[in-house]
Amino acid sequence: ALGGRPKVSDGAALVVQPQGTIVEQLSSVDPLQRLVAGSAGVGSMAKETLLKDLLDAIRAAKDDKRIKALYLDLNEMSGAGLTKLRDLRAAIADFRKSGKKVVAYGDNYLQSQYYLAAQADEVYLHPQGAVVLHGVGRWRNFYKEGLDRLGVEVHVFRVGEYKSAVEPYLRNDMSPEAKEMALETYGDIWRDYVADVAAARKLKPEDVTGWIEALPDRLRAAEGDAAKATLDAKLVDKLAQRDEVRQRLIQLVGEDEEKKSFRQIGVAVKVLPAFVTR
Numbered sequence: 001a002l003g004g005r006p007k008v009s010d011g012a013a014l015v016v017q018p019q020g021t022i023v024e025q026l027s028s029v030d031p032l033q034r035l036v037a038g039s040a041g042v043g044s045m046a047k048e049t050l051l052k053d054l055l056d057a058i059r060a061a062k063d064d065k066r067i068k069a070l071y072l073d074l075n076e077m078s079g080a081g082l083t084k085l086r087d088l089r090a091a092i093a094d095f096r097k098s099g100k101k102v103v104a105y106g107d108n109y110l111q112s113q114y115y116l117a118a119q120a121d122e123v124y125l126h127p128q129g130a131v132v133l134h135g136v137g138r139w140r141n142f143y144k145e146g147l148d149r150l151g152v153e154v155h156v157f158r159v160g161e162y163k164s165a166v167e168p169y170l171r172n173d174m175s176p177e178a179k180e181m182a183l184e185t186y187g188d189i190w191r192d193y194v195a196d197v198a199a200a201r202k203l204k205p206e207d208v209t210g211w212i213e214a215l216p217d218r219l220r221a222a223e224g225d226a227a228k229a230t231l232d233a234k235l236v237d238k239l240a241q242r243d244e245v246r247q248r249l250i251q252l253v254g255e256d257e258e259k260k261s262f263r264q265i266g267v268a269v270k271v272l273p274a275f276v277t278r
Contacts (some may be wrong), residue, residue, distance in 0.1 A: 011066065012264050012265050018077040021079045023048045061100075062098045063098070067247065068100055070095055071105075077116075078110075088119075092120070101252055102115065103245070107129050118235075125239055181238045
């Protein structure tokens with residue numbers, strides 16, 4: 001109420017810089033519990049960024065004549081589910097229909113970060129960085145051997161072969177049926193991820209999966225230079241330091257002489273620090 005509306009320079013870039021995990025609803029955290037636990041040294045702070053804030057800003061920027069480009073700074077983003085990434089992908093694709101450029105930069109790209117970066121017109125990576133893709137899956141603990149050693153008997157009633165929820169108490173590994181279900185479920189998610197990234201980068205899906213499968217050979221060919229191997233695989237457009245990307249954005253939207261950077265405005269997001277136990 002006292003600060004007034006933010007000032008947007010004519011010809012600015014909208015900076016989208018997610019913090020932590022992108023979520024549909026911010027976690028509810030008891031402030032007193034967080035304070036006490038933090039003082040006792042048993043907790044750390046993990047940030048969350050509300051998906052709707054990002055979507056609203058990107059959609060508004062598309063039709064705002066003062067906004068000339070979109071800049072995705074993904075270094076502080078730690079993760080997001082595929083459905084949320086796809087929502088952002090659609091918003092970025094719609095933004096690009098306006099004819100405005102989308103630029104992405106990262107010191108490194110983890111899997112969720114790279115999904116968003118791939119949607120940009122220009123994807124930049126630090127010369128000492130890499131794109132880290134590892135697929136999707138899950139880990140489970142199995143307790144049968146431990147329970148047997150302790151003399152604990154587990155009585156389970158189940159019907160059917162595809163009832164794997166209680167397997168950790170009955171086995172020391174996954175059953176063939178559980179593996180089949182996992183491969184079907186996570187396989188669908190991974191195929192969707194690969195298809196979206198490949199389409200955005202104008203590659204074939206096998207080019208993306210081949211990056212993982214042939215990574216040791218690619219690194220040897222690049223003499224251990226992960227960034228060069230990433231560039232050779234066409235996963236990024238250019239290797240650049242942050243100041244080089246800044247100069248590129250100055251070319252696109254002009255310079256803020258006072259701040260010695262490109263003209264810009266950030267997304268006003270509600271970032272909630274959530275309590276995480278160690």
